[in-house]
Amino acid sequence: MTSFVVRSSRRTEAIEITDLVERACHQSGISEGLVLVFVPHTTAAVFVNERADPCVARDIMEVLSRLVPEDFPYSHQEGNAPSHVRATLLGASVTLPVRAGKLQLGTWQGIFLAEFDGPRERRVMVVPVEAPGRGP
Numbered sequence: 001m002t003s004f005v006v007r008s009s010r011r012t013e014a015i016e017i018t019d020l021v022e023r024a025c026h027q028s029g030i031s032e033g034l035v036l037v038f039v040p041h042t043t044a045a046v047f048v049n050e051r052a053d054p055c056v057a058r059d060i061m062e063v064l065s066r067l068v069p070e071d072f073p074y075s076h077q078e079g080n081a082p083s084h085v086r087a088t089l090l091g092a093s094v095t096l097p098v099r100a101g102k103l104q105l106g107t108w109q110g111i112f113l114a115e116f117d118g119p120r121e122r123r124v125m126v127v128p129v130e131a132p133g134r135g136p
């Protein structure tokens with residue numbers, strides 16, 4: 001398992017991490033199997049979607065901001081309750097297929113860290129799971 005740190009610069013922001021995950025995947029030496037990308041945080045998330053047009057990730061973040069209102073009567077009094085809810089909607093991990101040592105992302109797909117309570121440093125863990133060898 002490897003990990004890397006991403007520094008966000010705004011409260012809410014999608015940061016593309018595809019190349020960093022590719023590098024971690026390559027360093028792990030995995031050839032065929034799965035890679036788990038996990039963020040050990042409660043107000044950040046990861047998702048896979050279009051990387052070609054950065055407007056798509058921005059739209060996703062903007063819609064999540066509107067779906068989860070700031071003025072809801074939350075019980076959590078730390079002041080970041082909507083950040084927790086937004087992160088939960090996307091989830092803390094994605095699992096991706098690896099073949100011949102390469103992430104099998106679609107042509108337009110990229111991996112994003114979703115920051116909902118920045119700016120701060122976030123850790124991203126990359127856990128390779130090599131496929132078991134062919135049975136007898």
Ligand code: ZN
Nearest residue numbers: 076078080081
């Ligand atoms: Zn909180």
